[in-house]
Amino acid sequence: MDVKQKIIDAVKVAAESAISEGVLKSTGELPEISLEVPPKKEFGDFSTNFAMQTAKIFHTAPRKIADEIKSRISEEWLEKIEIAGAGFMNFYLKADVIYSELKNIFDELENFGQLPNKKNIPIQIEYVSANPTGLLHVGHGRGAAAGSAIVNILRAAGYNVESEYYINDAGNQMENLAKSVNARYLELLGQPVEFPENGYHAVDIIDTTKKIIERDGDKYLSLPEDERLKVLEDLAYADKLAELKKDLANFQVNFDVWFSERKLHPDKINDAIKVLRERGEIYEKDGALWLASTKYGDDKDRVVVRENGVPTYLAADIAYHKDKFERGFSQLINLWGADHHGYICRVKAAMSALGYNADNLKILLLQMVSLYRGGELVKMSKRTGESITLRELMEEVGTDAARYFFLMRSIDSQLDFDLDLAKKQSSENPVYYIQYAHARICSIFRQTAEVGLTVPDAPKFSMMTTAAEIDLINKIFEYPDEIEKAAAEFAPQRIARYVYDLAAQFHSFYRDCRILGVDEDLAKARLALVKITAHTIKHALNLLGVSAPTSM
RNA sequence: GCGUCCGUGGCUCAGUUGGAUAGAGCAACGGCCUUCUAAGCCGUGGGUCGCGUGUUCGAGUCACGCCGGACGCACCA
Incomplete structure (x- = not known):
């Protein structure tokens, strides 16, 4: 303010x-x-x-x-x-200060919640980045919800942000995908087959294979094994990536850039290693190339190129982050699952070794999710016997509830996700509580429209003097500050809590302050306040990627 | 063993870069619908903030040490 x-x-x-x-x-x-x-x-x-x-x-x-x-x-x-x-x-x-502040918001309501642009600092945030070898599970879902909400919040706070998904499409896992689909392909076409040792057993691999057979039939049977593997890899990869994008889009998650790891092979990786070598950060031992990461606080030095000449995952990651810095971002943010925390030190060490300021790479860790149904921990999907997918979660509780539940806790806290609560259509469920406030407001506007009551250009805000009105106004004033803090702390749960509190404040107002049946000027002032409230609730829900229904 | 995160009412969690009497929701109990959605509102009870020491005018918050839980510690990705 x-x-x-x-x-x-x-x-x-x-x-x-x-x-x-x-x-x-x-x-x-x-x-x-x-x-x-x-x-x-x-x-x-x-x-x-x-x-x-x-x-x-x-x-x-x-x-x-x-x-x-x-x-x-x-x-x-x-x-x-x-x-x-x-x-x-x-x-x-003085009381009239509140009213003139409110008038300022009212006059530029469409912009309320969008903070002024911060100069410079182009930020890039990478999140989800799951391998394109299967379906997203609930852990990815939390990452997707948190990452997309953080992007929305940073943008609302005035930062220039680009979001990116790193597709790990160049390592062993792609070979395993190909072998797995190949095995299913032969199996489904009645050929004798031995399932690969490190293959993916999940049913979605069978689905992918069935799609290939439906479209192309058995035409790849006649190919030599290595050629068939290559063809099936491409087809399976395309299908898996499409499924990934579809699930994410349904989950209100969209990326500006999809970055293929293949783009790093081999030139960018060789280049990164060359630079490291020139800087004296690489040495050879036991036939492999090692990064002297202990110089920068790592526990041990790390292999970047194996004896057989194949670069490690770390080598690709070094090249990838080097590429990000070279694209001109001054602040990089990675959102990783907490199970990758041991990896932070070596990546940061590599950035230091390359001469970048490792502090400009911020790695956020997301703690694990546990699902509960009927008070019992749910580990596996009943349907597939595999871990629960994001798709199943969306089908069971809906996108809005899933997103809100993922976002209502700090990313640092392990999340106990109560499936029963998320499905409940009652006040126990915070998502419905907030959405109900928005729907109620929309209903007020339908009612007032019928009697010809509309929001004036210059409402007499000073007529609102009851505690419920002043409290609601003050809550609205807090919103820009809340966005600023949520952005600074990468803390979507702040917005989740704020919008809940705002809804609660509105529900109290609704009880105490009627619009129909009171003095016309007062009614119009209240209607204007309600309009501001609706905008703020909807804006905050949008930041979280949750919808604001007009009726329930 | 080392590292990261967590430990706050019965349960799930907030707690504003150290501030005033630690807050919500659920669960429990008691009230409120002839008027804009009761998917709502109002009220009551419930806490040695895991334990200890330290820093400070002031610690749930910071430091150190324990205890308990989760997750990691690859020439896998």
């Missing part, structure tokens, strides 16, 4: 003048003034702990400092300043 900055400035000016008058003697640099919304209404609209933080610098008791600052602030939009507790300064705004 504008007011927030005005208060900060006023405190700063007051402190400086107290210093120049010699009343306060500074023995160090003043800290940044932080202004927060106090935990209780009685503590005013905003408060700062500035006096407590500067007690040491001024060699003065906090309450005395607060007193001196307070006596030097006289803004006509301030109702009063109170000094409380150990030295908190609580600011109380």
